[in-house]
Amino acid sequence: MDISRIDQIIDNHNAEQSSLIQILLDIQAEHHWLPKQALDRVAEKLDVPMNRIQHITTFYKAFSQVPKGRHQIHVCMGTACHVRGAQRVLDTISDATGIKAGETDAELKFSLETVNCLGCCALGPVMVVDGEYHGNVAPAQAADVLKNYE
Amino acid sequence: MPRINSPAELEEFRRSILSKRSDDRPCITLCSGSACHATGSEKVAAAIVAELENHGLTDQVEIRRTGCHGFCEQGPIVVIYPEGICYLKVKPEDVCEIISHTFKEKKLVERLLYVDPTTGDKSSYEHDIPFYKNQQRLILGLNRKIDPKSLEDYLAVGGYKALTKALFEMSPDEVIGEVKAAKLRGRGGAGFPSGMKWEFARKAPGDQKYVVVNCDEGDPGAYMDRSLMEGNPFTVLEGLMIGAYAIGATEGYIYVRQEYPLAVDNLSVAMKEAERRGLLGKNIMGSGFDFTVKVHRGAGAFICGEETSLLASLEGKPGEPKSRPPFPANKGLWGKPTNINNVETWANIPVIINEGAEYFSSVGTESSKGTKIFSLVGKVNNTGLVEVPMGIPLRDIIYKIGGGVPKGKKFKAVQTGGPSGGCIPEAYLDVKVDFDELMKMGAMMGSGGMIVMDEDTCLVDIARYFLEFLSDESCGKCVPCREGIRQMLKVMTDITQGRGKEGDIELLENMAMATQGAALCALGKTAPNPVLSTLKYFREEYEAHIKEKRCPALSCKELIAFHIDPERCKGCGSCLRKCPANAIEGGKKTIHVIDQEKCTKCGTCIEACPAAFQAIDKLSGVPVPAPVPQEKRALA
Numbered sequence: 181m182d183i184s185r186i187d188q189i190i191d192n193h194n195a196e197q198s199s200l201i202q203i204l205l206d207i208q209a210e211h212h213w214l215p216k217q218a219l220d221r222v223a224e225k226l227d228v229p230m231n232r233i234q235h236i237t238t239f240y241k242a243f244s245q246v247p248k249g250r251h252q253i254h255v256c257m258g259t260a261c262h263v264r265g266a267q268r269v270l271d272t273i274s275d276a277t278g279i280k281a282g283e284t285d286a287e288l289k290f291s292l293e294t295v296n297c298l299g300c301c302a303l304g305p306v307m308v309v310d311g312e313y314h315g316n317v318a319p320a321q322a323a324d325v326l327k328n329y330e
Numbered sequence: 331m332p333r334i335n336s337p338a339e340l341e342e343f344r345r346s347i348l349s350k351r352s353d354d355r356p357c358i359t360l361c362s363g364s365a366c367h368a369t370g371s372e373k374v375a376a377a378i379v380a381e382l383e384n385h386g387l388t389d390q391v392e393i394r395r396t397g398c399h400g401f402c403e404q405g406p407i408v409v410i411y412p413e414g415i416c417y418l419k420v421k422p423e424d425v426c427e428i429i430s431h432t433f434k435e436k437k438l439v440e441r442l443l444y445v446d447p448t449t450g451d452k453s454s455y456e457h458d459i460p461f462y463k464n465q466q467r468l469i470l471g472l473n474r475k476i477d478p479k480s481l482e483d484y485l486a487v488g489g490y491k492a493l494t495k496a497l498f499e500m501s502p503d504e505v506i507g508e509v510k511a512a513k514l515r516g517r518g519g520a521g522f523p524s525g526m527k528w529e530f531a532r533k534a535p536g537d538q539k540y541v542v543v544n545c546d547e548g549d550p551g552a553y554m555d556r557s558l559m560e561g562n563p564f565t566v567l568e569g570l571m572i573g574a575y576a577i578g579a580t581e582g583y584i585y586v587r588q589e590y591p592l593a594v595d596n597l598s599v600a601m602k603e604a605e606r607r608g609l610l611g612k613n614i615m616g617s618g619f620d621f622t623v624k625v626h627r628g629a630g631a632f633i634c635g636e637e638t639s640l641l642a643s644l645e646g647k648p649g650e651p652k653s654r655p656p657f658p659a660n661k662g663l664w665g666k667p668t669n670i671n672n673v674e675t676w677a678n679i680p681v682i683i684n685e686g687a688e689y690f691s692s693v694g695t696e697s698s699k700g701t702k703i704f705s706l707v708g709k710v711n712n713t714g715l716v717e718v719p720m721g722i723p724l725r726d727i728i729y730k731i732g733g734g735v736p737k738g739k740k741f742k743a744v745q746t747g748g749p750s751g752g753c754i755p756e757a758y759l760d761v762k763v764d765f766d767e768l769m770k771m772g773a774m775m776g777s778g779g780m781i782v783m784d785e786d787t788c789l790v791d792i793a794r795y796f797l798e799f800l801s802d803e804s805c806g807k808c809v810p811c812r813e814g815i816r817q818m819l820k821v822m823t824d825i826t827q828g829r830g831k832e833g834d835i836e837l838l839e840n841m842a843m844a845t846q847g848a849a850l851c852a853l854g855k856t857a858p859n860p861v862l863s864t865l866k867y868f869r870e871e872y873e874a875h876i877k878e879k880r881c882p883a884l885s886c887k888e889l890i891a892f893h894i895d896p897e898r899c900k901g902c903g904s905c906l907r908k909c910p911a912n913a914i915e916g917g918k919k920t921i922h923v924i925d926q927e928k929c930t931k932c933g934t935c936i937e938a939c940p941a942a943f944q945a946i947d948k949l950s951g952v953p954v955p956a957p958v959p960q961e962k963r964a965l966a
């Protein structure tokens with residue numbers, strides 16, 4: 181982990197305490213998780229206690245304190261996707277990857293997350309793999325999509 | 331890039347832009363909203379550029395990548411002006427034909443035109459498509475005409491006229507008076523009169539005041555704020571600045587969900603463009619009015635759509651609500667007077683200032699003025715964003731615009747207002763949609779999600795779904811919400827999994843009343859609504875789940891079983907090949923059988939079974955017939 185890069189992110193936000201969430205979002209975006217070292221650095225530079233940082237990282241869903249897999253799978257569980265069978269899509273992916281929502285497999289290949297609405301309600305059910313959207317997916321198709329990832 | 335220092339210079343700049351454009355110059359527009367991104371508009375855009383070059387048309391035809399047109403079901407959408415020819419579900423390989431046919435031979439590409447699912451009629455032009463024809467697009471209408479990142483496009487359609495009028499021809503009190511006279515009500519869901527809210531903030535003592543845009547659109551099933559922010563960020567900024575001037579604020583914040591990266595990008599570009607031209611920052615257009623704005627990304631918490639939580643989040647704290655009063659209008663961000671409105675509310679402001687309160691209040695009903703954008707999703711033919719005048723009957727939205735329920739299924743209910751809303755059954759489809767009528771029905775306007783459900787949707791499961799969502803999203807600060815929702819969810823989960831018992835319905839009603847009455851903020855107070863409204867209109871579904879262990883919609887997994895009818899099975903093997911759980915046994919010319927132990931009830935087999943046979947049944951509330959013995963499975 182590159183501490184100077186963390187410092188740069190903090191400086192981009194002028195090291196303001198009120199930008200704590202924005203700083204953590206930027207670190208999360210680069211690493212896909214929040215390493216302890218990075219959090220220590222943020223606490224030190226912004227002069228905020230670690231318990232406040234922990235409160236933030238556990239309160240907001242975007243943050244993870246465990247490493248994530250090489251490929252991020254997001255399955256939308258919004259209402260529109262739900263009525264069109266998102267649960268079945270999620271179950272099939274769980275069967276195919278052997279992990280439940282919120283988990284990462286031992287090889288760090290996939291991380292599976294559910295999202296409460298991606299705002300593509302017209303295309304439901306929607307799954308996203310590494311930022312690539314797949315709309316109107318049927319359960320069997322969802323498992324096929326994952327075969328393309330190493 | 332000279333700064334614009336006066337209204338005269340702005341008009342001069344506008345004239346110079348318009349002089350370079352003509353209405354009859356061919357222009358090809360491509361929807362590039364998030365939904366169309368998902369269906370491949372990037373590749374289509376690249377193909378358009380390449381094909382125009384191939385045909386030597388690059389200098390004659392303009393390309394414009396616009397925001398969301400709203401007809402997301404049919405994306406990516408290409409519209410060709412000046413005629414307004416509309417091609418739907420365009421793929422990269424269609425582009426060559428579009429360019430050669432439409433521009434060179436002046437012919438239409440028939441297969442890409444809209445076909446009405448009920449009548450089979452084709453529509454060549456955008457304005458003929460029933461989905462668009464029955465809407466009144468005061469707010470969303472500009473999305474199709476502009477590139478969200480281009481200030482010039484926005485000025486060409488009359489952008490910043492409202493701001494100029496407010497800054498140079500009206501006093502702050504006159505602006506507030508206009509918004510009050512227009513009777514605009516907040517579009518975030520509760521429908522509080524916006525003009526009144528502005529007045530509270532204006533009259534609140536203090537020099538430093540703030541205005542905030544709430545784009546934390548967390549309601550599952552609603553995405554109009556996203557489309558406005560992605561497709562027309564300038565208009566949201568313009569509305570915000572008019573509000574800031576009226577209230578006496580010099581700083582603004584735009585709070586956007588981190589799930590909306592494209593909205594953040596387009597907004598950031600729009601802000602830079604406006605700054606470069608002096609339409610944001612110090613001494614705007616020489617009026618002496620200063621205004622700066624910051625974008626703040628949310629970090630994934632539904633509760634942050636609630637205003638006091640949103641303010642806490644803006645301050646870099648966990649988004650937990652505070653009890654009101656004091657209201658943000660008196661003590662908001664950093665304890666200073668703050669005015670928060672939803673994206674759609676801000677986007678209404680330029681329309682009110684430009685067209686006048688009288689015009690605006692001529693649209694809509696007595697108590698709810700103007701238009702409302704709904705996201706029409708779920709089991710409906712034309713899903714997408716629908717902007718209609720308040721007071722339109724629900725039936726018109728679902729049937730005239732939405733084209734009814736697909737696959738000939740029966741309509742069951744429509745859910746409005748997201749997790750705080752309720753379900754409305756068919757008997758009430760003629761209700762006129764506005765804030766108060768929906769409240770009377772036990773539903774609410776909410777952010778405008780409208781989810782259509784057909785006979786295959788289990789409403790007990792939908793109510794459970796919303797409780798699960800809210801239980802997950804409750805911030806946990808107050809006990810009635812944290813525990814009330816959790817316990818209701820437990821009971822609902824039992825009911826949908828076949829463990830429901832006598833007395834559960836009464837228990838749910840009791841817990842709902844307690845949660846409603848005692849929770850700290852609107853999330854908890856409205857959380858029981860989905861349960862109460864489904865109990866009101868669909869009580870018999872609850873009773874079937876509890877007493878007969880039967881799901882009438884055949885959707886609750888634990889209460890259904892799949893069974894291959896030996897009479898109808900032709901032994902083709904389609905289901906066996908597709909079954910992801912390897913739960914089907916059978917071979918050539920033998921009756922196939924589902925192993926109930928292995929079956930995960932995913933429903934793949936029903937989809938795989940050829941339509942001519944339809945050999946697979948879903949059963950609920952009845953025992954599964956014993957499998958045909960091995961020796962009798964051979965088919966002649």
